[in-house]
């Protein structure tokens with residue numbers, strides 16, 4: 365069993381981002397970047413499956429500029445076996461990412477592909493579903509539990525009404541939700557070891573895949589800021605304000 | 614050209630977010646059709662036909678759609694997509710699951726979670742947990758869109774009488790199958806459409822203490838929400854989570870109790886009309902967005918609040 369995990373390099377979740385002065389994009393200069401948190405969960409899950417002797421190889425793939433090697437190395441430090449950077453400096457939207465991942469899947473023939481449910485920068489929540497469609501494979505999105513069997517996998521999904529379990533024939537695509545697991549921290553010796561693990565680089569431009577964006581960003585603005593209101597000193601005052609000032613109760 | 618709205622329902626009732634999605638569709642050109650795919654879902658088909666603004670209901674009744682599995686929904690919608698310039702569905706876990714699959718099969722982009730419509734090809738959507746708003750223009754021939762319900766007024770269901778057209782079921786995708794579900798049963802209004810939401814965070818300490826919030830929700834006919842930390846700790850089920858990666862709510866009144874106010878949480882509730890925060894730490898960031906802040910121990914003040922309501 366071979367597992368492929370897709371990891372995206374994104375602005376760290378603790379950073380409060382700013383829109384740049386000409387309203388063309390979010391200002392990414394000198395901002396801390398990290399592995400997308402959902403992808404860290406995806407890597408962790410793949411490692412746990414391998415630790416349970418249900419998989420023998422974990423490949424991590426990232427799409428983007430050369431800096432993404434760091435993101436791949438961080439996944440290798442957690443325990444993935446080898447990395448692949450599909451390098452490009454162009455903007456890649458989810459459909460393009462899915463097409464590049466399809467190319468990788470066809471080359472590597474994994475039995476399972478795990479992605480994050482959502483990248484916390486574009487908040488698209490699309491790529492896994494798109495890859496699954498392009499491969500004509502089943503999909504298990506927003507997974508909070510993965511139960512892997514020989515030719516099948518049961519996926520428990522977080523849905524608006526609670527939880528749902530579906531059964532998928534392998535190969536399949538799964539996307540992670542927050543409750544799937546709690547990722548480990550990379551230990552220093554493993555970070556050192558990760559530097560020696562194989563990391564291949566391929567140029568997206570050499571694959572012939574059409575990655576032209578379908579959406580053009582016209583502008584990026586900051587949302588209206590909410591200003592802090594008042595502090596009330598007692599429950600009585602709170603109820604009075606809600607009744608007579610805000611008129612919401 | 615015309616717009617297709619894909620209805621969300623549980624085979625007996627339309628989900629409220631469907632009406633907000635029709636509300637968004639009225640900002641586009643052409644007729645609005647609505648697709649109801651389900652099993653034994655006649656009451657849903659009937660109520661869809663009553664929505665103001667709908668000219669046609671496409672109805673398909675088959676066991677392929679009982680649980681709106683993404684694979685089957687995609688096989689169905691790609692068959693009829695060519696008739697439409699826009700296809701819209703609510704940005705709920707159901708829509709987020711099947712819509713990108715349809716997009717990839719049609720080789721078009723999806724525009725996720727829109728909060729505004731500038732023109733027939735230009736839309737506004739939040740990115741970076743709502744800390745930036747992107748205005749994007751689509752060059753695809755079919756615009757596939759998921760709609761953030763709280764950003765659009767719901768269409769009304771009066772006595773419209775749209776034509777109902779039965780369509781053929783699509784193929785069944787054999788490699789995936791529904792097994793079971795565990796639904797959170799509640800008599801309360803649905804979180805994303807409730808007028809009042811009262812949410813608890815890690816400060817609640819455990820699941821039993823959520824009874825303190827229940828008592829207030831009872832008085833205000835509110836829904837109960839939670840922060841990620843409260844869900845991760847197992848105090849409440851996952852579907853209570855409000856935030857960037859949970860549910861988006863915008864009630865008239867949002868009460869945050871024992872929640873610090875991380876950006877990921879604010880992303881899900883900062884469009885609420887009135888925000889109340891109860892937290893014992895006066896520096897908690899939640900106070901920066903609260904209209905009324907009460908610095909206090911929640912265990913002291915919640916019983917008193919229940920009493921006074």
Ligand SMILES: Cc1cc2nc3c(=O)[nH]c(=O)nc-3n(C[C@H](O)[C@H](O)[C@H](O)COP(=O)(O)OP(=O)(O)OC[C@H]3O[C@@H](n4cnc5c(N)ncnc54)[C@H](O)[C@@H]3O)c2cc1C
Nearest residue numbers: 814815816840841842856857858859871873877878893911
């Ligand atoms: C990828 C990702 C996605 C995320 N998505 C979401 C999301 O969708 N929704 C979400 O909510 N979070 C999300 N988070 C988590 C978010 O960053 C915060 O960790 C989380 O919101 C914190 O929850 P909290 O406020 O309940 O807990 P804490 O930050 O621990 O705050 C608890 C608060 O309770 C107060 N308190 C404690 N005891 C009492 C008392 N007795 N009386 C009064 N006040 C008290 C404390 O002063 C404190 O302010 C996400 C994080 C990541 C990385």
Ligand SMILES: Nc1ncnc2c1ncn2[C@@H]1O[C@H](COP(=O)(O)O)[C@@H](O)[C@H]1O
Nearest residue numbers: 370371427479480482483488489490491
């Ligand atoms: N550039 C990328 N490189 C690798 N994986 C990606 C990339 N973009 C998206 N993904 C994967 O797709 C998931 C969902 O992203 P999105 O559809 O953009 O919200 C992420 O969590 C990643 O697993």
